Amino acid sequence: MSRLHLGVLGMLSLVALTVSSSAGAAPDPFYLPPGDLLPASGDGVAEFTVFAPSMRYPLELGPSFPNSQVYGNGGLHGPGGSQCDAVNYDYPWRDNYCETRTWDMPLCPSGQGHQGQDVRPATCENRKYWIVASAAGQVSSIGSYSVYVTTPAGQRFDYLHGALDTLVVSQGQQLQAGDPIVMVSNNMGQTATSIHLHYNIKQDIAGVGYVYVSPYMSLVAAYSALMGLGDKAPVGALEMSGCERIAGWAQDPDTPEAAVAVDLYFGGPAGDPNAVGVQVKADLPREDLCVLLGSCDHGFALDVPVGLRDGQPHPVHVYAHGSEGGEAVQLELSPAMVECAPPPVPAGVRRWVISPEILATWNFSPFWQVIHVDDPTLAAIPESRDLAEGPVLARSDAELEQIWLIDGGFRRHVQGPEIAAAWSLDLATTATWSAATLQALPEGTPLRPAPILVQGTGAAIYLIDDLQCDPEVQPADPLCPEDVTTDTDGDPGGSVGGIGNGGDPGSDSSGAASGSDALPPGYGANSEAGCGCDTSPVAAGPLALLLGGLGLRRRRRS
Amino acid sequence: MLRVPQWPPTSELAQELRARAPASLLAAVDRSPVPVLLPGDPSWLARADLYVPEDPQPFGYAFAGALDERHLSIHASRFATLLPHIGHVRGDPVRSGFGSFSVNEGVRTASWIEHGVAYSVDLECFDHEAPTCDDAVLRELVAGLVYVGGAAAVGGAR
Structure with missing residues (x-):
């Protein structure tokens, strides 16, 4: 104004x-x-x-x-x-x-x-x-x-x-x-x-x-x-559009040594509201280009996104940008079609990611991580509790290098920076808890190596995950049989039912913590100042976290 | 990506407002793929239009109403663009969800997520400093929005 x-x-x-x-x-x-x-x-x-x-x-x-x-x-x-x-x-x-x-x-x-x-x-x-x-x-x-x-x-x-x-x-x-x-x-x-x-x-x-x-x-x-x-238009070609990868080359004649940006639009041309665009750099070395272009590093390649491996044909339109702006130019042999069978859905349970906000908070990508399945296949995957609003990370003050995801009352080990990166977890947000507080939570399965999402013909998107069960965590997941523990055998493939050799969960949460080990502020109802609650911190903390995880109850889904 | 609307129960339908709404507007309401929120004050519906694209996959709806020298615009969308570098901005409580209140060139704006859908309200006045166009009025308007229907509410396409 x-x-x-x-x-x-x-x-x-x-x-x-x-x-x-x-x-x-x-x-x-x-x-x-x-x-x-x-x-x-x-x-x-x-x-x-x-x-x-x-x-x-x-x-x-x-x-x-x-x-x-x-x-x-x-x-x-x-x-x-x-x-x-x-x-x-x-x-x-x-x-x-x-x-x-x-x-x-x-x-x-x-x-x-x-x-x-x-x-x-x-x-x-x-x-x-x-x-x-x-x-x-x-x-x-x-x-x-x-x-x-x-x-x-x-x-x-x-x-x-x-x-x-x-x-x-x-x-x-x-x-x-x-x-x-x-x-x-x-x-x-x-x-x-x-x-x-x-x-x-x-x-x-x-x-x-x-x-x-x-x-x-x-x-x-x-x-x-x-x-x-703008000056001379960029040049290039889309040479390969198979299920393994999409590849080609591009160059701006005005700046022949520079690597230009290449846009790949799936589902329609640039400007189509239904198209999804991905930008890559055309900077891969290609010996065959040295003579052709007088400069070698102008190749580009992209794996076919998982979200497009649905057995259906998808057009891919590829454009190159000039190194100094201007309108992007569609490459020769573009558009092409990709048609790839969906990858297998790993075993596990499905957890509803109830909104784009939660999808964004977890940094999930439907385009890169969603496997499309038919509705009977989706229905055959047992539905566990909804995914929490966002990742909560914690470490013990006795073992600072170990990072845990706090998930519905369970602590789940994040087994290394590669897995944290694959999940786009922001480790800087990891809270430090007392060892007793962390140990009070039953140990769930480790976080899988990378998030895999699944979607049927409806709009709902689910995370494929392991079932977490422990008799001490109430209310239990409806899929959990009575008197069972979570499968903590480390099998990343998981198993529906999740019943395994996780040890005696009672020993994890049976009064090991004192009142001073109450959950840090913001992580459980018992941490509220002045709370006259009668509940012990040990029992209330994990329960509060579990309830937090279960708090996103759905209404009617269309 | 598509948002998944979470439809309020039929008991929350503002039946009285539906009864007073112009037929053409109500017909558009009943084609909406998302829950339609409109001002509870029926005066806003006298000079109003509701736009739901004639499309197999409409984005949502756009409402425009005028009252005196005030113009009210409501947009609701289920087509979210996911941009990894933006992430999640939760905002402040707005109705039963979270969002923000703002002013744009004298046009007062509220944006929030409710029923799993992204809503936005714009209030524009000829005299944007008039008491009938201040922040409190916008907040009152937003708070007074009522659920009047949508395709799923009347058993239509979802």
Whole structure:
């Protein structure tokens, strides 16, 4: 937001806003990196994700100059001058997503900040330049100074500060990318702002919700396409698309020694909301390329993601980026198809990962870790308790090197850094407990070498895991037979039923700890200060953890 | 990835609001693949639209309503984008879930997860400093959202 020193709409019309753009040809690059905000204007975020690939630039014509309104010339916190100063209408572009504000913004480093990008048109003239639709969608809201367009995939593009008397769309209208919407102005309802488009992209981010994401690199890509910026297009080929790997090569003729980024989109071309993109570096040495390209290290390869090994054909589209930006170019022989049989599902029980937030907290990836099965196969896997909200790690003060996952009242050994890495566990979050406190928890099976998820035709995703049983942990998992212990024989394959030689669980939790060994704050109900509870810490701690793990009870699943 | 909506029991349906909702709006509500939350005050429904894409896999719904010089927009989504570098930002309690309240160019916004679905509300006013458009009003509006249905609630496609 950029409320001007001039407070009313009428006054602005008195100012001769006729400063033409002083910008000549766009420099290369024409933009400063994402997150590089104006000095003393806050902490930006170096977000390189293009959230809207292939979108249309939201102004009909260039040039155009995204930069700060509030901290730029003529802005409320700027160095003075006028909004029409030439410096505001010149390259390079400057990110102002996450610029200092006092408003919550979960994706900003400080937790607060500006939600979008301010974009100036070619010149400082009111009601002259058309705002156009970035993508096809439906006009889902028209406010006093905003127009929202929502795509069929639910991504929302917000266009603010258009002059409503120039509006050419209506509520509910279907738009195509490039369709005119309204003209750029200083409209902000009753209070004027500077002449600019405030541009947001809002979408559903797992682990956060329906929030404003950085539009900066999407604008960079769209502007490059609009203005024909960039030099020679990268070249390359998709040479192999088998079940073992997908491979090829790519090079930017402008920088022949540099390794370029290659995007592989599965399920559709770039820009398809159903496509999943993966970026790799084309930097693998290939002797055969030395002569062909005059430089050798331009190969790329990617294993076929587990999530695509479902027996169905999946298109893969492969694009190479120039080393200095510009629009990515599809490689020769792209697209291709991959069709691979699913890998076998390891033995075990399944545990529901009930939401994307929990999936994100565990750093699970449906794309890389989910095995797709038919519904009878899924149903045949016994369903154990739901997965906890997130991993809780602990170590004993007597054995600091041993890391344990606290899981539903059990302690489960994380057998080495490789396994911790495979599970994306953040070992820095490991809490140190007294030995007695940790030993009071029954030992479950060690954590498996890597997470494996499974999904049927429904949306629910499950973790394949070992059944954890111990008579001391109540309420027991419904799958546990009476009077059994967890299988702790270390078999990573696990066994349904989980009954094994884990020893006498009673000896693990039978009053070994004293009151001073109560669980650390935040890990059990008995740790609450002033609790007059009669329950012993030993019994209550593990029970509280178990109950915590069982606390996520489902309601009706669709 | 797809979120798994957790549907409230039918007993929580705001039957009175359903009875007062325009038929066209109610028809859209009943196609929604996620639980539809709308303002409990029926005045918001007089000038309102609800958008559920004509798509085999609609993302959710978008609602727009106007009252005086205030505009209310609600989005609900089940299509989450998973970005490993972002992870989980829990936020503050909002209704029965977690999320955040914010202001964007004078537009007040709330975002949160509820029923396994990502919801967002935007309140925009011609005079964004008017008492009828302050933070308390947004929080009251969010708190007053009621469950009016969805495809699963009426036995439709899930």
